[in-house]
Amino acid sequence: MVDKKDSANKMTLNEEMKSEKSDQEIARENKMEKLSREGIELFPHRVEITHSVFDIVSGFSSFSNEELEEKKVDVFVPGRIISIRKMGRAIFFHIADSRTKVQAYLREDKVGKKYFTLFSLIDIGDIIAVKGIVFKTRTGELTVLADSFTFLAKCLHPLPEKWHGLQDIELRYRKRHIDLIVNPEEREVFRLRSTLIAHIRKFFDQRGYIEVETPMMHSIPGGALAKPFKTFHNALGIELYLRIAPELYLKRLTVGGFEKVYEINRNFRNEGISSEHNPEFTMLEFYEAYKDYNDMMELTEELINYLSLTVLGTEELTFGEEKISLKRPWKRIKFIEALVYYSGLSPRKFDDKTGIIEFASNLASNKVPLSYGKALDVIFDKYVKHNLIQPTFVMDYPREISPLAKTSRENPEEVERFELVMGGMEIANAFSELTDPKEQGKRFKQQAAEREKGDEESHMIDADYINALEYGLPPTGGEGIGIDRLVMLFANRKSIREVILFPLLRPK
């Protein structure tokens, strides 16, 4: 098995080394050699620029050509060449930075024959810096009239076509750098992601939360019901798990006196890959002492509404065919009521536990025996989730599938937990945290029993966590929000791979 893999790797490496260059790649290498022979540095150490492309476009677009001529704005601007239009002894080309592009204009009579000839050795994709004066062409396009240019990097491969860009989805993910060069709208998705996360930090920082980092490697994976990745620490000689959630560590911090904490970081779950699941994904978790799940609903509405208003400037998201209104307050529905409403089963049917388990088992294809709680969850996923497009808090979950949540004040079979569903996706999961160490011990034991029966996702017993609770966890509201999915909603992308720069793919 190992040998087979090794030889396969060697094959691909050899193939890659031997792989023939295309005529276009050879042409580019030849140009590079010619330029080097001319004594031109193609990969300089640094360059003293005066403006970015964005600076020029944002700073001078509003001026007329007359005003620009008067100002005589000298610029030295770097960018990647994305198009070239050669017309005899004049050349127009566009250079781009991550935000926008600007035209440059090179004339033989202006730069001299030498520079002009050198430009024929430039390719689309090269990164150069253009020195010149800003003006507007007859058609009114802001343009840098070049008097010289400097190589910053040579591009040795042809770029994808200029108006279709890179369409091949597999190539876009495997060669994300090319995707980002030629597909400006993809850059915007990741810029949006960055801005969104920055505002999340701002939101919590302003409320007196502190941001913390807790371990990614756990000896007991906890805080969620999921299958972990396993790894090994050589020096300690112990098996470790990549974390499935930071929850138990964050609550230890609340025990320790940090009353408001949050963490934005990666979780790892060893489960299927789909348009809504990447094995590693980014989760925001936050915990606030003296609060319960009702407070967390308020906070969640406030957070997401604030994010939309500040980042997108609207309270309405467009997600595929749907419009999602973030106007507060959002819909709230009890878990069991949602099940009754969307499944079409009569409320009485849900009192028949074996009947429900049988019903749910027929929906699921795997043979793992279902508990009543799991059965309800299966029905929820199958009948309810995808119908909830507008933001909806689904409240009061079965206790069996919520081992870390406090029992409901009204119904001992339920816990104070909600999930926020939007665009048919689960976006957030929160509860009034279970703070009673004895009760927590019991819940863990029930989970361990499920585990014995073959449920790999059940929670392991974490004695150290119970010990932490024994020192006193104040009443606490806690919540996790899937950042990738939130970005999907904000960026109107139906696949999680569109909002993760390097989604996990099978190596080729």
Place this chain on the structure above:
RNA sequence: GGCCCGUUAGCUCAAUUGGCAGAGCAGCUGACUCUUAAUCAGCAGGUUGAAGGUUCGAUUCCUUCACGGGUCACCA
């Protein structure tokens, strides 16, 4: 993992019933000093994802495999 779909030039896509694998962009050569999907003339570019099979002949039909997409199942 099951089912469906896709993989053709560097990129985006064609190819009729199984009958010489094409186009646009990009590239190369040349013309052109306000173009902008610049234009014009010419040239080059292919192991049709891989391996097998059927056939006189396979991009096309069949089998297996690889990778990806969609969907279902599990999960956030």
